[in-house]
Every structure is written in structure tokens, then in C-alpha cells.
Amino acid sequence: MTPEKHFKLLKTDNQARAGELNTAHGKVPTPVFLPVGSQATVKTLTPAEIKATGFGMVLANTYHLYLRPGIDIIREMGGLHHFMAWAGAILTDSGGYQVFSLSPLCKINDEGVTFRSHIDGSTHHFTPELAVSYQEALGADVMMVLDECTAYGAGEAKVRRAMHRTHEWAERCLRARKRDDLALYAIVQGGFSPELRQASAEYLTSLDFPGYAIGGLSVGEPKAVTLPLLAATAAALPEGKPRYLMGVGAPEDIIAGVARGVDIFDSALPTRVARNGALYTRAGRVNIRRAEYRKLDAPLDPDCDCYTCGNFSTAYLSHLFRADELLALRLATLHNLRFIARLMEEIREAILGGTFAAFRGDFLASYQTTDEVARVAQKGKWLRGREA
Amino acid sequence: MTPEKHFKLLKTDNQARAGELNTAHGKVPTPVFLPVGSQATVKTLTPAEIKATGFGMVLANTYHLYLRPGIDIIREMGGLHHFMAWAGAILTDSGGYQVFSLSPLCKINDEGVTFRSHIDGSTHHFTPELAVSYQEALGADVMMVLDECTAYGAGEAKVRRAMHRTHEWAERCLRARKRDDLALYAIVQGGFSPELRQASAEYLTSLDFPGYAIGGLSVGEPKAVTLPLLAATAAALPEGKPRYLMGVGAPEDIIAGVARGVDIFDSALPTRVARNGALYTRAGRVNIRRAEYRKLDAPLDPDCDCYTCGNFSTAYLSHLFRADELLALRLATLHNLRFIARLMEEIREAILGGTFAAFRGDFLASYQTTDEVARVAQKGKWLRGREA
Numbered sequence: 001m002t003p004e005k006h007f008k009l010l011k012t013d014n015q016a017r018a019g020e021l022n023t024a025h026g027k028v029p030t031p032v033f034l035p036v037g038s039q040a041t042v043k044t045l046t047p048a049e050i051k052a053t054g055f056g057m058v059l060a061n062t063y064h065l066y067l068r069p070g071i072d073i074i075r076e077m078g079g080l081h082h083f084m085a086w087a088g089a090i091l092t093d094s095g096g097y098q099v100f101s102l103s104p105l106c107k108i109n110d111e112g113v114t115f116r117s118h119i120d121g122s123t124h125h126f127t128p129e130l131a132v133s134y135q136e137a138l139g140a141d142v143m144m145v146l147d148e149c150t151a152y153g154a155g156e157a158k159v160r161r162a163m164h165r166t167h168e169w170a171e172r173c174l175r176a177r178k179r180d181d182l183a184l185y186a187i188v189q190g191g192f193s194p195e196l197r198q199a200s201a202e203y204l205t206s207l208d209f210p211g212y213a214i215g216g217l218s219v220g221e222p223k224a225v226t227l228p229l230l231a232a233t234a235a236a237l238p239e240g241k242p243r244y245l246m247g248v249g250a251p252e253d254i255i256a257g258v259a260r261g262v263d264i265f266d267s268a269l270p271t272r273v274a275r276n277g278a279l280y281t282r283a284g285r286v287n288i289r290r291a292e293y294r295k296l297d298a299p300l301d302p303d304c305d306c307y308t309c310g311n312f313s314t315a316y317l318s319h320l321f322r323a324d325e326l327l328a329l330r331l332a333t334l335h336n337l338r339f340i341a342r343l344m345e346e347i348r349e350a351i352l353g354g355t356f357a358a359f360r361g362d363f364l365a366s367y368q369t370t371d372e373v374a375r376v377a378q379k380g381k382w383l384r385g386r387e388a
Numbered sequence: 389m390t391p392e393k394h395f396k397l398l399k400t401d402n403q404a405r406a407g408e409l410n411t412a413h414g415k416v417p418t419p420v421f422l423p424v425g426s427q428a429t430v431k432t433l434t435p436a437e438i439k440a441t442g443f444g445m446v447l448a449n450t451y452h453l454y455l456r457p458g459i460d461i462i463r464e465m466g467g468l469h470h471f472m473a474w475a476g477a478i479l480t481d482s483g484g485y486q487v488f489s490l491s492p493l494c495k496i497n498d499e500g501v502t503f504r505s506h507i508d509g510s511t512h513h514f515t516p517e518l519a520v521s522y523q524e525a526l527g528a529d530v531m532m533v534l535d536e537c538t539a540y541g542a543g544e545a546k547v548r549r550a551m552h553r554t555h556e557w558a559e560r561c562l563r564a565r566k567r568d569d570l571a572l573y574a575i576v577q578g579g580f581s582p583e584l585r586q587a588s589a590e591y592l593t594s595l596d597f598p599g600y601a602i603g604g605l606s607v608g609e610p611k612a613v614t615l616p617l618l619a620a621t622a623a624a625l626p627e628g629k630p631r632y633l634m635g636v637g638a639p640e641d642i643i644a645g646v647a648r649g650v651d652i653f654d655s656a657l658p659t660r661v662a663r664n665g666a667l668y669t670r671a672g673r674v675n676i677r678r679a680e681y682r683k684l685d686a687p688l689d690p691d692c693d694c695y696t697c698g699n700f701s702t703a704y705l706s707h708l709f710r711a712d713e714l715l716a717l718r719l720a721t722l723h724n725l726r727f728i729a730r731l732m733e734e735i736r737e738a739i740l741g742g743t744f745a746a747f748r749g750d751f752l753a754s755y756q757t758t759d760e761v762a763r764v765a766q767k768g769k770w771l772r773g774r775e776a
Contacts, residue, residue, distance in 0.1 A: 040707065044714045046699075069682060069707040077685045077703060085699050294457060297465045311434075311473050315465060319428065319457040326432045329714060 006183045006210040007242045007263075011352050015234070015261040018351040021242060023089040023141035024181055025081060026056050030242060031258050031347055033249065033340050034059040034091055034266035038098075039068070040084040043271055044330045045337075047086040053306070053334060054341030056088045057141070059266045062134050063095030063102070066124070067117050071134045079139030091266070092140035093246070094131040096147050097215075108148060110165060128172035136179045144213060145173040147187040152221040159191035163200050166215075170204060185211035185244060192225060194232055201236035212237050213244040214262070218253075227256060234261035251280060251343055252369045255360050258347055270340050274332035277321045280339040284368035288332070293318040306338035307331075394571045394598040395630045395651075399740050403622070403649040406739040409630060411477040411529035412569055413469060414444050418630060419646050419735055421637065421728050422447040422479055422654035426486075427456070428472040431659055432718045433725075435474040441694070441722060442729030444476045445529070447654045450522050451483030451490070454512070455505050459522045467527030479654070480528035481634070482519040484535050485603075496536060498553060516560035524567045532601060533561040535575040540609040547579035551588050554603075558592060573599035573632060580613060582620055589624035600625050601632040602650070606641075615644060622649035639668060639731055640757045643748050646735055658728050662720035665709045668727040672756035676720065681706040694726035695719075 007030075011018045021028040035042045035050060038061035042050050050058060060080060065071065074083045080090055096113070099106055103115035112127030128146045135143035146169050148162040166189045177184060186209040190196030204212060214233050217226050230245065237243055242263045248254065249267020257265060270280070277288040281301045288300070299309035300317065308317065308331040320328035343363075350359035395418075397407045409416040423430045423438060426449040430438050438446060448468060453459065462471045468478055484501070487494055491503035500515030516534045523531035534557050536550040554577045561572060574592040578584030592600060602621050605614050622631050630651040636642065637655020645653060658668070665676040669689045676688070687697035688705065696705065696719040708716035731751075738747035 039711045039713055040704070041711075041713050041715045044718070046715065046718075048699075064711075068711055069703070073683055073703060073707075076683065077701065083701070083704055083707075085701075085704065295461055295464065311436075313465070313471070313473075315457070315461060316428070316471055316473065319461075319471075323427045323429075323452075323456055325427055325429050326714065326717060327429045327434065330432070330434075330718075 007240065009240055011354075013351045013354050013356040014259070015231070016258050016347075016351045016356045017261060017263055018348050019242065019263060021057070021089070021142075021264075023057070023183075025087060025089040025141055028057045028089055029348055030263040031254075031344055031351075032057060032264055033254065033344050034264065035271065035337055036061075036266055036268040037084070038064045038268075040065060040074075040080060042333075042337075043275070044326075044333045047084065047088075049307075049334065050086070050337075051088060053337045054345065055337070057091060058086065058088065059091050059093065060084075060138070060140070061093050061095060061098060062131065062138065063093075063098035065092075065138065066095065066134055067119055071137050075137040079137070081139060089141040090138075091142035091244075091264075092135050092138055092144065094135065094144040094146045095126060096131070096144075097149055097246075099126060100149060108165075110168070112146070128169040129176040132173050132176040132184070133178075136177070136182060140182060142183045142185060142211065145170045145184065145186050147189060147215055149189065149216050149219065150191050152192065152219050154191060156191075156193065156196075159189075159193065159196060163189045163191070163196055167200070167203050170207060170209070174207060174209070183210040185209055185213050185242075187213040187215040187246075188233055188237070189216045190233075191216060192221065192229060194229065197229060197233045198236050201233055205236075205238050209241070211242040211244060211264075213246050215246055217245070218247055223253075223256075227260065230257065230262070231260040237261075249340070250369070251340070251367060252364065254340075254343065255347070255363060258351075258356070259360060270336040271333050274336040275329045277328075277332065279332055280336050282363075282366050285370050288314075288318055288321050294322075300335065304335065304338065305342070306335045308335040308338075395628065397628055399742075401739045401742050401744040402647070403619070404646050404735075404739045404744045405649060405651055406736050407630065407651055409445070409477070409530075409652075411445075411571075413475060413477040413529055416445045416477055417736055418651040419642075419732055419739075420445060420652055421642065421732050422652065423659065423725055424654055424656040425472070426452045426656075428453060428462075428468060430721075430725075431663070432714075432721045435472065435476075437695075437722065438474070438725075439476060441725045442733065443725070445479060446474065446476065447479050447481065448472075448526070448528070449481050449483060449486060450519060450526065451481075451486035453480075453526065454483065454522055455507055459525050463525040467525070469527060477529040478526075479530040479632075479652075480523050480526055480532065482523065482532040482534045483514060484519070484532075485537055485634075487514060488537060496553075498556070500534070516557040517564040520561050520564040520572070521566075524565070524570060528570060530571045530573060530599065533558045533572065533574050535577060535603055537577065537604050537607065538579050540580065540607050540613075542579060544579075544581065547577075547581065547584060551577045551579070551584055555588070555591050558595060558597070562595060562597070571598040573597055573601050573630075575601040575603040575634075576621055576625070577604045578621075579604060580609065580617060582617065585617060585621045586624050589621055593624075593626050597629070599630040599632060599652075601634050603634055605633070606635055611641075611644075615648065618645065618650070619648040625649075637728070638757070639728070639755060640752065642728070642731065643735070643751060646739075646744070647748060658724040659721050662724040663717045665716075665720065667720055668724050670751075670754050673758050676702075676706055676709050682710075688723065692723065692726065693730070694723045696723040696726075 106115040131146040147166040186204040190200040244264035249269040296314035350356040494503040519534040535554040574597040578588040632652035637657040684702035738744040
């Protein structure tokens with residue numbers, strides 16, 4: 001597939017962009033959010049539910065699937081789409097990030113990375129070539145290069161070395177490709193140095209990948225550090241290629257990313273917090289265990305068009321969580337994912353209509369971010385303390 | 389509702405019976421199996437899925453719902469059907485059995501039973517009158533009297549005392565009724581004495597309940613003890629009233645119950661073993677974790693018409709269980725419940741066609757019961773030991 005065919009930019013609204021990914025498993029309107037199904041399942045949901053909730057593309061993880069069930073089993077069954085019975089598009093992460101974050105022992109050199117399984121401690125080896133061959137066996141519509149991500153606070157020498165290794169590995173991944181029906185994205189590194197980020201974006205752009213991920217952000221740094229770097233990195237990438245901000249999924253962060261020119265997002269956050277009982281509403285994230293919800297005979301969000309709000313009361317959802325019932329996890333997951341799907345639909349509509357700035361302003365005016373909620377609660381406590 | 393209206397016996401085939409329960413929430417063909425939703429949810433499933441799997445009636449539990457979310461919350465919301473968004477029929481157990489089996493401290497006297505919550509240790513009191521008033525608040529289509537169940541091996545004096553108390557409580561439950569649109573079933577006790585069972589059935593029959601449960605069986609005794617007592621108790625009950633065998637749900641036990649004249653069954657077994665990875669097939673229960681399933685690109689049971697077998701391979705189901713994924717629990721639950729629903733449909737069809745004995749013979753010829761599997765495995769081990 002040529003890069004031109006893989007992505008079509010339809011409209012820009014300042015830095016925000018509306019476009020379309022073209023895959024063998026359907027067209028995917030952008031900006032898009034990918035629900036995370038690391039182990040070939042978006043936790044608690046069937047493929048039919050993922051689709052009905054408004055998603056045409058999901059993320060799976062090479063590291064997890066390599067360890068369990070094993071790449072060979074999925075290859076022999078004709079690939080990941082058939083294995084997980086998902087007819088939509090799939091993006092696979094190469095597994096590099098998981099090797100670094102989940103493996104108890106991990107040694108990296110120019111050749112590749114040796115790591116221990118977080119499941120049984122067995123030793124394994126990934127190279128750029130193997131990462132591509134595994135992802136081609138999975139048959140992912142979008143594959144990611146193997147890269148080296150550095151932590152916030154890493155020294156410049158280390159960041160520079162990791163960036164150069166990421167570049168070399170990106171070239172090796174390109175050369176290792178055997179299937180041209182699958183898109184391979186590069187990953188920009190360069191830590192928190194604007195100069196290195198710029199250099200990384202330029203170098204990788206010269207290799208003409210069909211898409212680019214912005215890696216190495218949201219690794220513990222303050223948001224005030226993230227956003228200017230994100231804007232600069234996105235601006236350094238070619239306009240005609242999709243831009244993917246890895247691991248970002250809070251509503252306010254998606255909006256901030258779109259405003260800075262990002263097209264693709266993924267994150268386990270909406271589904272993970274759902275299982276903890278934190279549900280999105282247009283006013284912010286709320287905790288289903290709040291006492292007043294026990295008797296509320298109305299949907300959690302009367303304006304929500306999700307399956308949960310359409311069929312069940314807040315009181316029932318509250319009961320399911322308090323009683324540790326498995327249905328609670330499903331219903332909360334459906335709600336949060338539908339919230340995100342609808343947010344993406346509305347963002348795209350606004351961009352196409354040239355009103356993204358107004359949409360963003362309206363959304364953020366009513367949506368209290370979690371940080372703000374915590375800050376306001378803290379301030380309230382402090383004020384009450386003064387009165388006492 | 390008059391007893392005549394509540395149940396219609398349509399056909400008998402030796403002792404086996406096909407009939408129909410008539411409730412305000414639909415007609416329910418019998419023999420019927422009720423999936424267990426103690427906490428107002430059949431674990432992992434939505435009401436739409438329960439219905440699509442072939443069930444028109446579920447069981448909920450007064451003890452569990454009384455403790456959490458509390459009867460008042462459900463009453464204020466207009467009853468259990470609305471609370472759990474289930475439009476089909478509901479039978480509630482009175483909670484007596486759970487008080488005895490789950491409560492850490494439980495004192496019974498002629499007035500009622502005082503017990504501690506298994507959740508928080510708080511003290512509570514149930515009487516026959518309260519049990520009826522709670523179930524009427526829930527709005528169960530079929531309510532159960534509060535009874536006293538004795539253990540296998542209890543002395544005759546104790547069994548006799550519990551039986552008399554059960555009879556007195558049944559009368560008090562009858563007098564406490566305020567809603568005649570809901571059916572109240574009595575529960576036959578009498579331990580393992582054929583004479584006491586006969587006396588209990590006769591006494592309760594004289595009170596003209598719309599239905600009768602056979603209590604106090606499957607409490608740890610051998611099956612050779614259960615079945616003759618079950619046959620005798622069922623035979624002592626009026627032909628025109630439905631007979632409910634509480635807590636029975638293994639396929640071979642359902643068939644044995646139908647053959648002895650039982651109309652209604654309930655059990656958490658099919659859903660509980662599903663969550664442990666034990667799946668029903670016509671050849672018997674199989675463990676999804678068997679090694680050969682890891683690569684099986686075919687439904688677990690090619691003849692099964694359930695959602696799981698229609699959409700997913702055994703290899704995928706095996707992966708979900710090995711990866712501890714929540715979707716595994718749903719898919720296995722759907723499969724096992726559909727197996728039971730289809731079994732009930734085929735049993736009923738056979739009775740209506742006068743071929744139940746042949747159906748029973750065919751089913752049991754191919755279905756290895758779990759006991760047999762264990763016995764055969766044991767025997768195989770012994771034989772291999774002799775060869776070595």
C-alpha cells in the first residue's frame with residue numbers, strides 16, 4: 001500500500017485535522033481513538049459490541065500476543081482478525097514499550113532486546129526484524145516499529161543514544177517488511193529536548209513511512225512540559241501522513257492532542273477506569289459509588305446514547321458495583337467507550353465544519369478534569385477547615 | 389391469581405410432564421430451568437442476552453437483595469423487574485436457605501430466624517410474614533415460603549420439628565399475602581424419611597398452594613438416596629400444580645428430575661462451572677484448558693447454536709481463559725446456559741411427542757456425567773499402574 005493510499009487529509013481547522021485511514025478492513029475516520037485490546041480482546045466486550053459502540057479500529061499488543069497464545073497459533077489460524085473475530089482494522093504496538101515496562105529483566109543493545117516474560121520468567125529476544133515478522137504474521141493493518149523509549153529525566157547522552165537506535169531500528173524494520181498491504185509507522189523519540197525531537201522527526205520523515213507516532217511523551221512529566229513538545233513534534237511531521245499519539249486517552253488530553261495536529265490516539269484509560277467505577281459525563285468523571293447514586297432511578301447521563309444509559313438506571317449500576325458483579329464492568333466499559341466514541345465523532349464534525357475551537361471551548365467549560373476535581377475538593381476542604 | 393390459572397398441565401409421558409406457567413411477565417413453558425441471578429443479575433449477562441439464550445424466567449434471592457441494595461430501594465423503584473431491567477418472569481427464593489448456609493450466626497425459633505449478614509456482620513431478623521412482604525415488594529411472579537431445611541444425617545426429632553415449623557410458617561406466609569397477582573409456593577420438607585415426606589406433601593397440599601417445591605434434597609446425600617425420595621415426593625403432590633426441585637441443574641440431574649415428575653429447576657451450577665472453564669457438550673463436560681484446545685480453529689461444539697460457538701473458535705476461548713480475560717466468563721456462561729436451554733426445549737418436545745424415554749436414553753448414552761469421567765480417569769490410571 002502506498003503512503004498516499006493509506007491516509008487522506010480531508011480538512012484542517014487551525015492545527016486540528018479531519019481525515020481518513022484506508023485499510024483492508026475498512027476506512028477509519030480520523031481523529032480516531034483506538035480501544036485497547038492488548039490480549040486480543042477489549043476487556044469485557046465482544047467484537048460486535050465494540051463495533052456497535054462506534055469503533056472501527058482497535059489496538060492489540062505484539063508483546064502480549066507473542067507470550068500468549070504465541071504468534072504461531074495466531075499465524076496458523078490466518079491472523080489476528082480471524083483469531084479474535086474482529087472484522088474491523090487493527091493496529092499492533094511492536095511490544096517495545098511493554099518489554100521495557102513489564103519485563104522484570106530487560107537488556108538492550110544495538111541488535112535488539114532480551115527480556116524475561118512477566119508471566120513465567122522465561123527469556124525471549126526481540127529484534128526490529130522479528131517485531132515486523134510477528135506483526136505481519138498477526139496481519140495488523142498498522143504495525144509499529146520497535147523503538148527505545150527513555151524515561152522522563154534521562155540524561156541527554158542516553159536520550160540521544162536511544163534516539164539513534166530508534167532510527168536505525170526503524171530502517172531495519174522497513175527493510176524487513178515482506179507485506180506491502182500493511183502500513184508500518186515510525187516512532188519519533190528524542191526525549192524532552194525540542195532539538196532532538198525535531199531531528200528525530202526530520203530523520204524519520206526522510207524515510208517516508210506511511211505514518212508517524214509521537215513516542216516518549218506522557219511518561220510521567222507535567223502536562224506543561226508535554227504540550228509544547230507535542231505541538232512542535234506534530235508540526236515537524238509531514239502534513240499528508242497520519243500522526244499517532246501513543247497511550248493518550250483522557251478526554252481533555254485527546255482534545256489537546258487534536259488541537260495540536262494529532263490524528264490517532266489509544267489508551268487503556270477509559271476502559272480501566274470504567275472497571276474501577278469511574279464514569280465519564282460531560283461534567284467530568286464521576287464515581288459510581290457515590291451515596292446518592294444508590295437510589296437514582298435514571299440513567300447516569302440522560303444525554304448519553306450508550307447501551308448502559310439506554311437500558312439501566314444509575315441505582316442498578318451502583319448496585320452491581322457494590323455487589324462486585326461482573327456485569328458492572330461490562331456496562332461501565334460500554335458507557336466510557338461510547339463517551340469517547342461520541343467525543344471523537346463530535347470533534348471530527350467540528351473540524352469539518354471549521355468550529356473546532358468553539359467545540360473545544362464548550363467542552364472544556366463544562367468538563368471538569370480529574371485534576372481540577374481533586375484540586376477543587378482539596379480547596380473546599382481547606383476552606384471548610386478555615387471556617388471551623 | 390387462582391391456582392388453575394397459574395399452571396396448565398398439557399401432556400404427561402409416564403411421570404414426565406409438559407406444561408405452562410402463566411405469569412404477569414409471560415407464559416413459561418415447562419419443564420423449565422431458571423438461571424440464577426441472586427443479586428438481580430445472572431452473572432456476566434445482560435437481560436437481553438438471557439432472553440436471547442432462551443430463558444423467560446430467572447431466579448433472584450430475597451436474602452441477597454434484602455442485604456444489598458435493600459428491599460426499600462427496589463420497592464421505591466417499582467420492583468425487581470424494573471430494577472434489573474428484566475421483562476420476563478422472576479421467581480424469588482425466600483432466603484431461608486441462604487440464611488442457614490451463608491450467615492455466620494443464625495438462631496431459629498418458632499417466630500422466625502435471627503442472623504448476621506455475611507457481608508458486614510450486622511444482625512437481621514426474618515419471619516414468614518416479612519419474607520412474604522419482602523417478596524411482594526420485589527414483585528416476584530413466584531414467591532417461596534420461608535422454610536427450615538435440615539442437613540443430611542440430622543436426627544428424626546430435629547427433622548420432624550423442622551417439618552412442623554415449615555408447615556406452620558407456610559400457613560403464616562399464606563395469611564400474610566397482600567397481593568394475589570403473585571404465586572406463592574410451599575416447600576415440602578421431611579428430611580430423608582419417606583413417611584415424613586409423604587406427610588409433608590399431604591399437609592401442604594391440603595393448604596392448596598399454587599405450586600410446590602421439593603426442598604431438603606441434594607444437601608450432600610448420595611444420589612441413590614435422592615432419587616427414590618424425589619419420585620415419592622413428586623408422586624404425593626397434586627397433578628395440577630407445578631413441582632419445583634430447588635438447586636438442581638446438572639444435565640443428568642435435570643433429566644432424572646423430569647423423569648420423576650418435576651416441572652421447575654434452578655441452579656447456579658451451569659453458570660458457576662462455566663466461569664471455571666467447564667463447558668457442556670453432548671459428550672459431557674469438558675475443561676477448556678485442555679492442551680489440544682489451544683490450536684482448535686473450530687467451535688467447541690459444532691452442533692451448538694449458542695452465540696459463542698457461532699462466533700468464536702475453541703482456540704480463542706482457550707486463550708481468553710488462559711489470559712484471565714473477562715470475556716471468557718461471558719462466552720462460557722452463554723454457552724452453558726444455551727446448552728441447558730436447548731436441553732429443556734428438547735425435553736419438552738420429547739414429552740409432547742411421547743418420546744421422552746427414548747430421548748433420555750439417547751442423551752445419557754452419549755453424555756458422560758462428571759462422576760463417570762472422574763471414575764473412568766481413575767480406572768485408567770489404575771490400569772496404567774498395573775501395566776507399569
